[in-house]
Amino acid sequence: AEYTAKIGHLESPQQSRHVHLEKVAKLVSERTGGAVEFQIFPQGQLGSQREMNEGVQLGILQATVAPAAFLGGFNPVVSVLDIPFLLPDDDADAQKIRDGAFGKAVCASFESRGVTCVDLWPNGKKNFTSNHPITSLDDFAGQKFRVMDSNILIEQFNALGASAIALPFGELYTSLQTGVVDGEENPLDTIQRMKFYEVQKHLVLSSHGAMEDVILFNTAWWDSLPEEYQTIITDAFQEVIPDLIAHKAESVAAALEEIKASGIDVRDMSAEEKAAFREKMYPAGRAAYVERAGKEGEDLIAIYEQEYAAATK
Amino acid sequence: MLLLLLVIAVAVLLLVLGFEMFLVLGVPAIMIKEFFYGTLPDPVIAQKILGGINHTTLLAIPFFIFAAELMGEGQIARRLTALIKAFVGHLHAGMGYTTIGGSMAFGSVSGSAPATVAAMARMVYPEMRSVGFNEKFSLGLVVASAETALLIPPSITFIIYGWMTGTSVAKLFVGGLAVGVVLGLAFAVMARIEAHRAGVTPGPRANWRERVKAVRDAVWALGMPVIILGGIYSGFFTPTEAAAVSVAYAIFVEWVVFRELTLNKLFAITERAAISTAIIFILLAMGGLLSFFITLAQVPTSITGFLNAIDAGPITFLLIVNVCFLIAGMFLDPNSALLILIPPLYPVAQALGVDPVHFGMIVTLNISIGMITPPFGLDIFVASSTLQKPVTAIISGVWPFILTNLIVLAVITYVPDISTFLPKLVFG
Amino acid sequence: MFLPNGVRMKILAFIRTAERTAVVVVFLTMVLLFCLNVLARQIGGTFASQFAWVEEAVRLMSLFLTFLAVGLALDRGRHAGIHTWRDGIAEATGLPLRRIIDAVGLLFCLYLIWLSYQMTAFVFGTGQRSPTLNIPVFWIYLAPTIGFALMGLRFALSFLGLIDRFSGQTREVE
Numbered sequence A: 001a002e003y004t005a006k007i008g009h010l011e012s013p014q015q016s017r018h019v020h021l022e023k024v025a026k027l028v029s030e031r032t033g034g035a036v037e038f039q040i041f042p043q044g045q046l047g048s049q050r051e052m053n054e055g056v057q058l059g060i061l062q063a064t065v066a067p068a069a070f071l072g073g074f075n076p077v078v079s080v081l082d083i084p085f086l087l088p089d090d091d092a093d094a095q096k097i098r099d100g101a102f103g104k105a106v107c108a109s110f111e112s113r114g115v116t117c118v119d120l121w122p123n124g125k126k127n128f129t130s131n132h133p134i135t136s137l138d139d140f141a142g143q144k145f146r147v148m149d150s151n152i153l154i155e156q157f158n159a160l161g162a163s164a165i166a167l168p169f170g171e172l173y174t175s176l177q178t179g180v181v182d183g184e185e186n187p188l189d190t191i192q193r194m195k196f197y198e199v200q201k202h203l204v205l206s207s208h209g210a211m212e213d214v215i216l217f218n219t220a221w222w223d224s225l226p227e228e229y230q231t232i233i234t235d236a237f238q239e240v241i242p243d244l245i246a247h248k249a250e251s252v253a254a255a256l257e258e259i260k261a262s263g264i265d266v267r268d269m270s271a272e273e274k275a276a277f278r279e280k281m282y283p284a285g286r287a288a289y290v291e292r293a294g295k296e297g298e299d300l301i302a303i304y305e306q307e308y309a310a311a312t313k
Numbered sequence B: 001m002l003l004l005l006l007v008i009a010v011a012v013l014l015l016v017l018g019f020e021m022f023l024v025l026g027v028p029a030i031m032i033k034e035f036f037y038g039t040l041p042d043p044v045i046a047q048k049i050l051g052g053i054n055h056t057t058l059l060a061i062p063f064f065i066f067a068a069e070l071m072g073e074g075q076i077a078r079r080l081t082a083l084i085k086a087f088v089g090h091l092h093a094g095m096g097y098t099t100i101g102g103s104m105a106f107g108s109v110s111g112s113a114p115a116t117v118a119a120m121a122r123m124v125y126p127e128m129r130s131v132g133f134n135e136k137f138s139l140g141l142v143v144a145s146a147e148t149a150l151l152i153p154p155s156i157t158f159i160i161y162g163w164m165t166g167t168s169v170a171k172l173f174v175g176g177l178a179v180g181v182v183l184g185l186a187f188a189v190m191a192r193i194e195a196h197r198a199g200v201t202p203g204p205r206a207n208w209r210e211r212v213k214a215v216r217d218a219v220w221a222l223g224m225p226v227i228i229l230g231g232i233y234s235g236f237f238t239p240t241e242a243a244a245v246s247v248a249y250a251i252f253v254e255w256v257v258f259r260e261l262t263l264n265k266l267f268a269i270t271e272r273a274a275i276s277t278a279i280i281f282i283l284l285a286m287g288g289l290l291s292f293f294i295t296l297a298q299v300p301t302s303i304t305g306f307l308n309a310i311d312a313g314p315i316t317f318l319l320i321v322n323v324c325f326l327i328a329g330m331f332l333d334p335n336s337a338l339l340i341l342i343p344p345l346y347p348v349a350q351a352l353g354v355d356p357v358h359f360g361m362i363v364t365l366n367i368s369i370g371m372i373t374p375p376f377g378l379d380i381f382v383a384s385s386t387l388q389k390p391v392t393a394i395i396s397g398v399w400p401f402i403l404t405n406l407i408v409l410a411v412i413t414y415v416p417d418i419s420t421f422l423p424k425l426v427f428g
Numbered sequence C: 001m002f003l004p005n006g007v008r009m010k011i012l013a014f015i016r017t018a019e020r021t022a023v024v025v026v027f028l029t030m031v032l033l034f035c036l037n038v039l040a041r042q043i044g045g046t047f048a049s050q051f052a053w054v055e056e057a058v059r060l061m062s063l064f065l066t067f068l069a070v071g072l073a074l075d076r077g078r079h080a081g082i083h084t085w086r087d088g089i090a091e092a093t094g095l096p097l098r099r100i101i102d103a104v105g106l107l108f109c110l111y112l113i114w115l116s117y118q119m120t121a122f123v124f125g126t127g128q129r130s131p132t133l134n135i136p137v138f139w140i141y142l143a144p145t146i147g148f149a150l151m152g153l154r155f156a157l158s159f160l161g162l163i164d165r166f167s168g169q170t171r172e173v174e
């Protein structure tokens, strides 16, 4: 191939992200007549997400598909995606926001950081699990939840009166088992793959946190491509999104079935309840975000709130 | 191919000529970078070196080394071993059993074989020598017993395996307990045979008054395992945090209760533990660099191609698995070995109908054997630097244990029930 | 190296003291922070959330712990290696093996100082910050830059015959 891109990401080969990266690779290779080849390295084989981000900036690898939550370090603006209840429940409404001015603005914020953002990919939504009842807002107070390293996620739990505990992902299973923490938040397919349901008693389908993937290319490599190839790649990433959403929905459904079969308490969160949670958690996340992302963040939040109002009207 | 042979030749040459191990790993790694990945920006080398040690779960290693130094230098280790002697000192292989049991308990919580070697070696090695075990056997037993760390739960190795393959972590933990105990028993048999062969002189059987006194003397020292194990299993802290808490507890007991620790001593002990940490971490760092290049070389893809080409039956396949992991275990940390080797091997295991829990046991046992296999077994170097013994002495002590290990591995591999019996019993 | 002997020894002694003090302070602080974290979690509530940065901080400190101690380890002959045959081979072949090792070690360290420095400068330039501590990420790459400098210094001094880093190595007698 004339152009080869090493692409790294953190998920395992059976998960939606990897499956669809392979699809994109195939499309791109076909449509460029084999001129552009994607080599995909799953499961953090090429390093932690921070190392991969730096790698893309430096040209060690050509692209990464990164959860937004791991990008706040080198682009605080993108942390907007960590704010709880950011995207509407309805997939079509959410995609409107992703495709619209907000999504474009998020992508554009990477320009000044030496990488090229090609698109945002949906990657499911987080739900809460715990060993203590989580039947109402008040239940969360005093419980300990594990969070990813992110200020906004810490604030989201503080808003509920819960403790946000930073723990490495690899230690989470044992920590839930022994009670170092009471609960955690993850998409259902992660809860199933990591077997967290084996060591949790309650699951509430809150869909409170969007897991958005950002597709980042090394700018020098991207610019070296003929414009025609750039278009082919961008289109391929865009084109598979409906498949990606369907694939994710399927694995989430399968995961839910396995989780339910294990006999743990599973509860749906009603629309009213979600509204009440949003009212508590969104402002806290928003404030933490603006504090970190400054003027750029305020501008983006303004765009977001307009788009959200329009999409959910 | 010629270039690759050159790289290997250089590595062997540096090793034999007595270069520091980090150079033995680092210089060839730089050659690989220049020969095969010339277009990659050079700073990637610095990034991957740091990446090899920038993991929270590795923190158990420095903390447990620190705690072991404190206990070994002060009273805790002495009182604990006196206590154990009061109960098993009259048995021929009593001290050998103590080493094995201690490593299993310690390895259980630390989850790290190098940390277990570092911590146990300082405490039990002198005792083993003092009852008459010879140097080689004592060194070998200390190093080999630590392998149980990866098998006996909690174990991050199993959690990662579970994530990669979708296997129940709870079942893996229970299976690992069974396999870990089998391994421990095998070593206990060796200790028993060796004790008779070497004519180890058992002490007199302590009477109950002496035993009560030993318990009383060891009350504060016993706080150590009680706090670590109790704290972890009751959810006060994670195994990594337990390591730090054990340091604080050791400082408290040695300083306030036994009143032997002075500021000067604490300074010296801390410094020694830091140096031991550095020796291990610089090797892990170089391992991080090497595993990056192995990944880039798309070794997994080659393995898949090879397996497809030979269309192996279950027995040949499991043999290939052994070879792959034994080689990987030589210079990769367990997690990197899993990341690189599970993707090509697991689908084949599934196609051949190998039970996922069983396969997890085979893989983990393989990795742990790799950590004590010369020339690059990390645990060998950890023992060498914590006990200040020549690497060659440790290697000659470790051989019989590797043989035993391979026998256990064969048994575990070809008798799946050992791995799956307990999980089935517990989870149906 | 071109200084009078006394001054040189004083400088070296100062570096050693600085390294030793630094590793001791860093290590004890790591212990303290983790213990505080455990305590804070027992207190719970949003108070515990305030300690979310501890994990990141201790990990960062472990990098400095390692790289501040690698030079001391070299100084005392504590780095792992198979030293059994070295001096025998040197005698048999007449090769100055110890000096060759020092030279290779020095070159290796110089190269890694350069690479680590480049990485530090690059990440400094990107302005990347850490997620919970919110400090610039380039700090982590400063650790190997310092570490390889400290080791390079020892290799150089040993090459020039100004320090004896070999006598601390385990004597290869059974």
Ligand code: NA
Pocket: B107, B108, B109, B110, B111, B112, B148, B149, B150, B151, B152, B153, B154, B155, B156
């Ligand atoms: Na363990």
Ligand code: NA
Pocket: B329, B330, B331, B369, B370, B371, B372, B373, B374, B375, B376, B377, B378
């Ligand atoms: Na090995």
